[in-house]
Amino acid sequence: MNTNSSDIILDVRNLRTYFGTGEKAVRAVDDISFQIQRGKTLCIVGESGSGKTVAARSVMQIVDHPGRIEGGQIMYYGGDSGQGVDIAKLDSRGKEIRGIRGKEIAMIFQEPMTSLSPIHTIGNQICESILLHQKVDKDEARARAIELLRRVEIPNPAVAIDKYTFEYSGGMRQRAMIAMALACNPKLLIADEPTTALDVTTQAEILALIKELQNSYGMAVLFITHDMGVVAEIADEIGVMLNGKMLEFGPSEQIFYSAQHEYTGKLIDSVRKLETSARRARNMKVSERKLLEVRGVSKIYPGRKTFLGGNKASAPFKALDKVSIDLYEGENLGIVGESGSGKTTLGNCLIRVLNLTEGEVLYRMGNGSIVDLAKSKKSELRHVHREVRMVFQDPFASLNPRMTIGQIVGEPLLVNKVCEGSALRERVAEVLAMVGMPAQAMERYPHAFSGGQRQRIGIARALALNPRLIIADEATSALDVTLRSQILDLLLDLQERLNLSFILISHDIGVIRYFCDRVAVMYKGQVVETGLADKICGEPEHPYTKALISAVPGTHPRDKRIVNRHRYTGDQGKAA
Amino acid sequence: MSDSNTSVASVQVNMANLRGGIEHASQWTLMWLRFKKHKLALISMYIVLGLYIMALFSEFLAPFDPEEALKSNGEIKAKAYHPPQPIHLFDDKGFNLHVQILKETVDPVSLKKTYVPDGDRKIELSFFVRGFEYNFLGLFKSDIHLFGAKEKGAVFYLFGSDRQGRDMFSRVIYGGRFTLSLGLIGVFLSVVLGLILGGISGYYGGKIDWFIQRLVEFIISLPTIPIWLAMAAVLPKDWPPHYQYMAVTVIISLIGWTQLARVVRGRLLAMRGEVFVIAAQLDGCSEARVIFRHMLPSLASHIIAAVTLAIPMMILAETSLSFLGLGLQPPAISWGVLLKEAQNIRSIAAAPWLFIPGAMVVIAVLALNFMGDGLRDAADPYTH
Numbered sequence: 001m002n003t004n005s006s007d008i009i010l011d012v013r014n015l016r017t018y019f020g021t022g023e024k025a026v027r028a029v030d031d032i033s034f035q036i037q038r039g040k041t042l043c044i045v046g047e048s049g050s051g052k053t054v055a056a057r058s059v060m061q062i063v064d065h066p067g068r069i070e071g072g073q074i075m076y077y078g079g080d081s082g083q084g085v086d087i088a089k090l091d092s093r094g095k096e097i098r099g100i101r102g103k104e105i106a107m108i109f110q111e112p113m114t115s116l117s118p119i120h121t122i123g124n125q126i127c128e129s130i131l132l133h134q135k136v137d138k139d140e141a142r143a144r145a146i147e148l149l150r151r152v153e154i155p156n157p158a159v160a161i162d163k164y165t166f167e168y169s170g171g172m173r174q175r176a177m178i179a180m181a182l183a184c185n186p187k188l189l190i191a192d193e194p195t196t197a198l199d200v201t202t203q204a205e206i207l208a209l210i211k212e213l214q215n216s217y218g219m220a221v222l223f224i225t226h227d228m229g230v231v232a233e234i235a236d237e238i239g240v241m242l243n244g245k246m247l248e249f250g251p252s253e254q255i256f257y258s259a260q261h262e263y264t265g266k267l268i269d270s271v272r273k274l275e276t277s278a279r280r281a282r283n284m285k286v287s288e289r290k291l292l293e294v295r296g297v298s299k300i301y302p303g304r305k306t307f308l309g310g311n312k313a314s315a316p317f318k319a320l321d322k323v324s325i326d327l328y329e330g331e332n333l334g335i336v337g338e339s340g341s342g343k344t345t346l347g348n349c350l351i352r353v354l355n356l357t358e359g360e361v362l363y364r365m366g367n368g369s370i371v372d373l374a375k376s377k378k379s380e381l382r383h384v385h386r387e388v389r390m391v392f393q394d395p396f397a398s399l400n401p402r403m404t405i406g407q408i409v410g411e412p413l414l415v416n417k418v419c420e421g422s423a424l425r426e427r428v429a430e431v432l433a434m435v436g437m438p439a440q441a442m443e444r445y446p447h448a449f450s451g452g453q454r455q456r457i458g459i460a461r462a463l464a465l466n467p468r469l470i471i472a473d474e475a476t477s478a479l480d481v482t483l484r485s486q487i488l489d490l491l492l493d494l495q496e497r498l499n500l501s502f503i504l505i506s507h508d509i510g511v512i513r514y515f516c517d518r519v520a521v522m523y524k525g526q527v528v529e530t531g532l533a534d535k536i537c538g539e540p541e542h543p544y545t546k547a548l549i550s551a552v553p554g555t556h557p558r559d560k561r562i563v564n565r566h567r568y569t570g571d572q573g574k575a576a
Numbered sequence: 577m578s579d580s581n582t583s584v585a586s587v588q589v590n591m592a593n594l595r596g597g598i599e600h601a602s603q604w605t606l607m608w609l610r611f612k613k614h615k616l617a618l619i620s621m622y623i624v625l626g627l628y629i630m631a632l633f634s635e636f637l638a639p640f641d642p643e644e645a646l647k648s649n650g651e652i653k654a655k656a657y658h659p660p661q662p663i664h665l666f667d668d669k670g671f672n673l674h675v676q677i678l679k680e681t682v683d684p685v686s687l688k689k690t691y692v693p694d695g696d697r698k699i700e701l702s703f704f705v706r707g708f709e710y711n712f713l714g715l716f717k718s719d720i721h722l723f724g725a726k727e728k729g730a731v732f733y734l735f736g737s738d739r740q741g742r743d744m745f746s747r748v749i750y751g752g753r754f755t756l757s758l759g760l761i762g763v764f765l766s767v768v769l770g771l772i773l774g775g776i777s778g779y780y781g782g783k784i785d786w787f788i789q790r791l792v793e794f795i796i797s798l799p800t801i802p803i804w805l806a807m808a809a810v811l812p813k814d815w816p817p818h819y820q821y822m823a824v825t826v827i828i829s830l831i832g833w834t835q836l837a838r839v840v841r842g843r844l845l846a847m848r849g850e851v852f853v854i855a856a857q858l859d860g861c862s863e864a865r866v867i868f869r870h871m872l873p874s875l876a877s878h879i880i881a882a883v884t885l886a887i888p889m890m891i892l893a894e895t896s897l898s899f900l901g902l903g904l905q906p907p908a909i910s911w912g913v914l915l916k917e918a919q920n921i922r923s924i925a926a927a928p929w930l931f932i933p934g935a936m937v938v939i940a941v942l943a944l945n946f947m948g949d950g951l952r953d954a955a956d957p958y959t960h
Contacts, residue, residue: 398851402873412859
């Protein structure tokens with residue numbers, strides 16, 4: 001790199017952080033080097049387990065026990081003297097490192113709820129940080145805290161300062177965390193997946209905020225993420241990590257347009273792939289016959305009564321408000337929305353895990369008869385559940401850890417008395433083969449498999465009974481990006497072979513665009529727009545959809561979308 | 577692993593990340609692997625096993641009849657408060673298991689009895705000797721004992737003797753049978769009650785749950801010792817020992833089930849919302865199958881851990897009741913009954929070995945507690 005060395009604020013050389021000792025030590029960070037320049041953003045990108053978080057935590061010397069910095073240098077050039085300090089050499093509980101933590105280098109975390117104290121007001125927590133590092137009195141600190149909250153665009157900061165963490169929404173909490181991090185004008189901000197737990201529109205707000213604050217404060221930012229889209233939006237420089245190694249390190253455009261490493265290319269491709277539609281590429285036909293007709297479905301959670309039976313504790317909550325959608329045979333319908341929009345509730349109501357308050361769900365059975373799922377009895381539901389199956393979000397929670405894969409996949413066959421004994425084993429092996437798992441997997445327990453493999457097993461369980469409709473609730477969102485498109489391709493392959501229809505519930509526009517023919521956009525329990533996937537993702541009509549689509553990060557550094565995003569304020573309380 | 581991979585799907589699955597060896601391991605194997613790492617728990621488990629084996633084979637292990645006041649050949653009366661005689665492994669002839677004979681001398685001034693070694697006189701011991709006749713677990717008659725004096729009719733006291741000159745060693749072994757088995761049976765009753773009531777409470781929820789939980793709270797709020805005392809006081813004193821025994825067990829377990837019911841309810845409530853349980857319901861499983869095939873196996877390890885931690889409570893309860901004279905009554909022997917002998921200061925001063933049953937209670941309770949802790953940690957192999 002041909003930059004002047006005085007521009008570098010953090011110079012990490014040959015950093016090694018191991019967990020455990022000796023031969024068995026896990027090399028979480030294995031000999032990585034990178035530099036961060038003053039006022040610039042370095043993104044470290046990698047999949048889960050690549051060591052990116054440990055690398056960031058090493059810089060602050062806050063690696064969890066038994067992890068330990070084994071070797072290497074972390075030179076910090078931000079101090080007042082201008083002399084470099086090797087953070088790796090400092091005592092992790094010493095005075096010097098505490099002077100750097102929070103004051104010189106600040107950190108924000110992925111889950112703001114757990115990193116903020118629930119029993120202190122937001123203001124107290126920010127003030128404490130100010131009082132700890134700066135010589136000011138309490139009133140001064142409070143005034144500064146209010147100013148900080150105003151800077152991070154929290155509405156009405158003078159009131160918001162005295163509120164508790166639980167009174168803030170997810171986005172507000174992350175803003176408060178940022179305000180806390182900024183309390184002492186740090187020269188380097190480490191952000192560890194700060195937007196991963198947030199909705200896409202909120203993510204856009206937070207990214208824009210970090211960018212704006214960076215410009216006005218002149219901070220350097222070390223941004224840890226797994227999302228190439230986010231990287232494309234904000235990075236000046238990029239480091240790609242895999243299995244504790246730094247595969248590539250360089251300026252953003254160089255990485256994006258002329259990646260040296262195959263893995264980097266794969267990461268970028270897996271994001272760009274989701275910019276296209278696989279359904280159109282595969283030239284899939286949708287039949288004219290309706291498979292599922294949802295008419296005016298509502299789900300209302302009654303308000304809680306107070307202890308003595310009075311009715312003022314909380315108002316009834318409308319999770320679904322007169323939702324109507326259709327699904328044709330062979331079609332892939334996407335349901336997209338932010339958290340709390342009711343999309344998962346809708347999925348659960350369609351398969352009757354939840355009972356609906358009103359409306360009808362008309363399903364055309366394989367034999368041609370039409371069943372209203374909303375009113376069917378248990379025995380009737382059992383027949384329907386042989387045709388309508390579900391794939392769940394969390395591949396770890398959805399497989400019973402006490403059963404072997406063979407038992408898990410065979411369970412629906414067994415309880416529906418389809419087959420048993422050696423016929424059962426054959427069928428299970430057949431279904432496992434369909435999802436690309438070897439028959440030996442049958443004898444094993446779920447803990448022997450990775451997330452992606454478990455999700456395949458979950459799909460195999462859904463396929464066992466030859467279903468006609470599969471409801472996939474966020475089936476890919478717990479997986480790494482490279483696995484995500486693999487699983488989607490697998491589902492599409494199966495669809496071609498087995499004549500399936502899908503309802504895919506997701507918050508990820510990319511996944512929806514890639515996988516679905518039609519999309520229903522949900523917002524606060526209502527379907528605000530339905531239409532063809534290309535149309536919704538390309539030229540949405542409803543202002544909310546516009547805001548949603550424009551908040552999706554781009555996939556090229558030259559295509560910065562978040563800056564030009566459309567903001568939806570049509571409804572009160574939407575301001576993140 | 578991949579040679580017979582009959583993948584039809586377009587994507588090959590990378591099986592390389594399967595961890596070698598433990599991928600076939602069932603939950604129980606994982607639990608055992610984890611439990612083994614907990615050294616203290618492992619040692620405790622062997623102690624507990626040893627104690628229960630002792631309880632099972634009391635007749636065979638005890639050298640003397642616990643009820644008989646021992647008189648050596650030709651003596652007129654049994655030796656009360658005879659001190660313990662340790663076993664010696666060697667004498668001048670080499671390896672030779674024996675105890676030294678102690679001679680009773682009376683201090684002419686204070687009339688205090690003291691026991692001193694009687695020269696070189698000794699009683700030789702050997703294995704598998706014939707002694708008192710017993711009916712082993714009601715199965716067959718025998719008079720073979722693990723060890724005893726070579727010379728027929730010779731008497732020795734490993735743990736000393738009690739007020740009536742009975743062998744404490746044999747009595748401790750017999751006492752263990754009552755106390756330890758009472759712990760097991762009591763816990764079994766508690767588990768049955770706790771599982772049923774806790775299960776109903778947790779799975780169905782609603783009004784039944786409310787009612788059962790209030791009942792549990794009511795029982796927990798009762799002061800235990802007075803309740804036990806009251807219930808035990810109602811028992812007819814002239815009941816034969818095994819009636820008494822069952823009655824005491826029932827009394828103790830009537831209180832003990834509440835904790836278990838809470839554990840079971842909590843776990844079931846938490847598990848009812850688990851995705852794999854919903855998946856099982858969507859697979860078409862009946863309610864019974866969801867509970868017994870999918871939910872209970874996940875609970876089993878927790879229940880075992882809870883049970884192991886409940887046994888010591890039962891043992892302590894029995895000991896305290898019997899110590900207070902309201903549990904088992906002599907001639908039944910339990911550690912609590914034995915400890916009753918150590919109630920007055922005179923016997924403690926004269927014969928501190930009467931406390932040995934107390935030491936046994938401490939060992940048993942500690943071992944069970946450590947083992948329970950280890951089991952509880954091992955019960956969930958996925959947490960660290």
